[in-house]
Amino acid sequence: MHPNPDTLGAARTLIDETDREIIRLLARRFDAVRSVAQAKATDGDRPILDNDRERGVLAAWLRDAEALGLSAPFTRRVLKEILSHSRRLQEPLVEGSPASARRITVGYQGVPGSHSSLAAAHLLATRSVRGADLRGYALFQDVVEALQAGTLDYAFLPIENSIGGAIADVNRLLIDNTLHIVDEEVWEVDQVLAGLPGAALDQVRTVRSHPAALVQCEGYLRGLEEVVRQPWFDTAGAAESLLEDRDPAIAAICSEEAARARGLDVLATGIADQERNETRFLLIAREPEGPDPRVPAKTSLVFRLNHHEGTLARALGILSAAGANLTRIESRPLPATPWEYLFFVDVEGNQASPHLARALKELRSACNHLRVLGSYPHRARGAEPAMEQVPAVLEPPAPLSCAVEPEPAPPRPGRVRVNVGPIQVGEGAFVLMAGPCAVESRDQILEGARMVRAAGAAILRGGAFKPRTSPYAFQGLGLEGVALLKEAGRETGMPTVTEILTQEDIPDVAPHVDMLQVGARNMHNFALLKELGRLDKPILLKRGMSATLKEFLLAAEYILAGGNQRVILCERGIRTFETATRATLDLSAVPVLKRMTHLPVIVDPSHAAGERELVVPLALAAAAAGADGLIVEAHPWPETALCDKAQALTREDMAALAAGLRPILASQGRAW
Structure with a gap:
């Protein structure tokens, strides 16, 4: 029975009028919402x-x-x-954010009509009063590079899907770049199968789409006969490609909006494996943007732990004790150290709130590396979380990890070990680091490595870039020296440490050594310390020649605050009125530092002594004082050394040092 045309027309007219009325009522409601927001902005406690x-x-x-x-x-x-x-x-x-008063440019991966573009438009509609310009890019990497170059104000990238799981490429970009999460959008993904006009479902032999979309619809695709899955850079891009190929046997998985915009037929709807298919997107910026304390927030972290029993349980226990509810946890393997992992964790709460700030401070002492990727508005699906009670005016954050106090501090629990390759430096163990002051030649560093290895050294030191008082002194071999040090470390099975002088050298040096050293002259090079804080690599920080212990720990704090918790402190002598030695070795620093911080503390007796005959006695005294290790200079042919020959230990000196250390460490119950 066909409906009466007059009745059908009248019904549709009524529907159209009702729809317009719904839109008018929604606009009226949201005008009232803006008035509520203005009232809340005036009353800062709401x-x-x-x-x-x-x-x-x-x-x-x-x-x-x-x-x-x-x-x-x-x-x-x-x-x-x-x-x-x-x-x-x-x-x-309510926040009165400057971002709401200007037009912004946001990049996403894909083309118009993709789920990324639709989700971005949905989020940004309420973020900027003057609107946003959206730009599509072919790859996630392209979006991030444009953001870093300043072409974009924000990047908008997917981080996980409720069916397919985490987006590994985006996780990698968050790790490798200094980026900050400032907002999120959870987008309900309605996948459809689209084909050319007139195409039939039983004709389809190839289905193309983004790999994540193919995974989300795997169950449906298995039900189609003889269908080949073809990965494409984007869902909407896959839909667009059908118009170029003009082949009815090829279909695309995309949004219905992408299909309709391109004049395609929708061959099937609701094809995802689960009825509820959601993708979580992140809005990413170059600088952090903390949310208003009154806004329910989420904080994203990435951290790395020592690889032994209980470390993950301890880290999660710290968050649990603070009442921080986890909304996500996942691990990612570290290619350079097989079977060790980075952990991505999201918790409800604002990092600026007192309870979460305290938890993060404690968590840093349990991690090798920790970065806060950002605190941002949290819009929960389903039941909303209870509002966290946060004061309108927040106290300035306390130092994160070193526990620097103007007055003597009580002993700190939870001392940590720092992994340098396979070697652990820290409480309960003793590590000897040795090698030449400077890498001078291949023969010299190889023979020097064999010599110190035979004497019991576990880590090979060698300078490739040498800061010298005189501009005419030997400055090191540079990157050639780094390569030679790496070769010597591999041959003898020892991890390596070398000094880094400038920020610019980090990309060329860091991948080739196991630990980077900051020399005494650079202890107050804050720009360098901040960059090292972004690395996931151990840092050996030497005390400045005129630095107090508090200044020393605050320098370490620059590295820790950047996220890198793998810091080893090194006492190397300070400048006093005494001239009998090159510097005055402050052995009292060892127990005092161990009382003030959880970080490992080692001693460099070579630079304090300045004379070979004094190095071994000072080294033994440092071990007796409880140092976690030593770093000494040794040379196979010290008479020909190009740098600090007077203090370089010989083969016989290294044997004497080893013999002296054994009874001292045995009496303390420490392994070597």
């Missing part, structure tokens, strides 16, 4: 999220919906979207 108010609104909606015969799940879903949009409208108005 949170954006009022749980009691939202529960009351939901109850009223469901009551009215039931009276009118509407579905409760449908009503709840519509209201959830309205409330979510309402909160987003309020955030920039």
